Amino acid sequence: MPFLTLSHITTYTYRHPVAFGEHRIMVRPRESHDQNVLDETLTISPQPSDVRWLQDVFGNSVAIATFDKRAKELVFDSRIRLQHNPAELQHVDIEDYARFYPFTYSSEDMPDLLRSIERQHHDPQRQIDTWARRFVGAAGRTDTLGMLSDMTAAIKREFTYVARAEKGTQSPIETLTRRKGTCRDYAMLMIEAVRALGFAARFVSGYVYSPTSREHRTGGGSTHAWVRVYLPGSGWVEFDPTNGIVGNRGLIRVAVARDIYQAVPISGTWAGFPGSFLDMTVSVDISVDPDIVADTGTQTALPLQA
Incomplete structure (x- = not known):
């Protein structure tokens, strides 16, 4: 029964500061009998004006972020601590x-x-x-x-x-x-x-x-x-x-x-000068630590940081 530490960073870069529309984020693993989220943080930069969570028609956890700031870079940084019990x-x-x-x-x-x-x-x-x-x-x-x-x-x-x-x-x-x-x-x-x-x-x-x-x-x-x-x-x-x-x-x-x-990890819109968009990069890193026993009875709320 391994315990995993998961990092998922998505970065959008622009030539000029742009305005961001609503973004839909699906990066939180589904809770089930075979996988349990122990700890999680989601850092978004620039800091959104509002973030709300919902479950879609399939029961997936979705965060909806809205923004009131312009920027040349938009970063979604998700860090997850997970207990995984895969079936054979x-x-x-x-x-x-x-x-x-x-x-x-x-x-x-x-x-x-x-x-x-x-x-x-x-x-x-x-x-x-x-x-x-x-x-x-x-x-x-x-x-x-x-x-x-x-x-x-x-x-x-x-x-x-x-x-x-x-x-x-x-x-x-x-x-x-x-x-x-x-x-x-x-x-x-x-x-x-x-x-x-x-x-x-x-x-x-x-x-x-x-x-x-x-x-x-x-x-x-x-x-x-x-x-x-x-x-x-x-x-x-x-x-x-x-x-x-x-x-x-x-x-x-x-x-x-x-x-x-219906299962796009991150989607959203931006507004600015034509040709402003430069690049999108995605980095996912998962480390496996099967020897550490975690306290699965503790649930940690998801903080949102700048």
């Missing part, structure tokens, strides 16, 4: 009726899962469908967890990971055609592929770290993206196609959403 793959327990594919979600679950089953991208030539069907056994009954694990491993094995700082995501068909992309491209490809097979899937934004010195995780140094698939009996199960892993070992959830555009 062998603890994925699937209901008997869903252990083999194909199956249909229960009538109780289906109304709440429908929007997460709907496809988000056009596939007129059924390229995603065809690629997804390659993981379905010819005999007609395919082990559900094995099929999803094989798809996760295939993306890791057959595609080339390419870091990309620019905003935006390739379409799943672009990723499939180019055979390369970022973690968010991989996540959207897998989401569309499993939805093509009738699974409910969601996009996850968060952080990735290497649990031990012997385990290397791709995608560190910035935010990370992966997939959750709903499996009856275990609920939402993590699949990280960038690293080819199943389960949340080394993964810290921050935002869960039906579509990638």
Whole structure:
């Protein structure tokens, strides 16, 4: 049960002082049975005139910051102390009726899962469908967890990971055609592929770290993206196609959403002279300290500092 110290700094720089509109910040990890925030601070410079917290439709923690000062630099500095208790793959327990594919979600679950089953991208030539069907056994009954694990491993094995700082995501068909992309491209490809097979899937934004010195995780140094698939009996199960892993070992959830555009870590507006924007940099650092036992009964409020 490791304890983690997480630093996430995002810096926007401008050629001239600019005015800042409302900014939406999603960097606080989600509280759950497998991850618990022990301490947190969020420092924003210049100091906002107001900050309020809310939970969005998916239960993600969102800070809304408004500003009354102009500046040439805008910095969001989030520091988190977290207890992480990741589930092991062998603890994925699937209901008997869903252990083999194909199956249909229960009538109780289906109304709440429908929007997460709907496809988000056009596939007129059924390229995603065809690629997804390659993981379905010819005999007609395919082990559900094995099929999803094989798809996760295939993306890791057959595609080339390419870091990309620019905003935006390739379409799943672009990723499939180019055979390369970022973690968010991989996540959207897998989401569309499993939805093509009738699974409910969601996009996850968060952080990735290497649990031990012997385990290397791709995608560190910035935010990370992966997939959750709903499996009856275990609920939402993590699949990280960038690293080819199943389960949340080394993964810290921050935002869960039906579509990638609902899980942007920081978004907002600015106003100033055209061409004022210079750069945006993101730095994420996570240190693992498995030996320190923290007092999990103490809750610390989130201070906002200049």
